[in-house]
Amino acid sequence: MFSDETKQAILGSWRLVVPIAETAADLFYRRLFELRPEYRTLFPDDMSGQKRKLIKMLAFVVKSLDWLDDDWQASVAPEEDLMLVVLAMGRRHSALYRVPDESYAVVGEALVWTLDYGLGDAFTPQVRKAWIELYTLVAQAMRMGGATVERDTDLVSADDAQRQGEIALVSQQAEVGIDEARLGMREDVS
């Protein structure tokens, strides 16, 4: 799906993001709401849980890049299948959170800005290109998932969608091996 160079650029730069993940999430949402203040109301007042979920999801996506080609043919549980997870996430974004289609470009811009700011010199043109490639693919898949949802229909309840999201994230977390306490993102750690 991605060239070895692209994978290495993403994996290498992600390793640098992990120690500053909490700050990166702060920067990302600050930048997003600077670009589009009107998106703030789409999100809950308390953003701490959201920041944690975003980092976990990005970590899962990055980790999936590391699969060997043969692994793509292996059978995995639905909640660990990158494309199913991303398609379902796209459905939730469309059906539940009602994100406008054009917001994907803005979120991509905020993400690239955050990586640029956070990584400094390590955000080389090659790394930038690799992240844009990855984001474009994920955003496209999410929008495809979203396109399967008819707005204003109640295909899944908010609770069900939330639960599905949590199950997917929890099972991915073990895979990803991110130490939440170290990131200072655990809800029971102040």
Ligand code: HEM
């Ligand atoms: C690659 C792109 C994106 C990723 C990886 C991502 C990731 C996530 C994750 C992991 C969640 C947690 C809940 C769930 O899994 O359903 C979430 C929720 C949410 N996202 Fe995204 N998202 C992306 C794009 C966007 C865009 C373009 C918007 C538009 C502003 C957006 C707005 C939201 C909102 C409003 C919520 C729900 C907050 C809440 O009510 O708790 N996301 N996102």
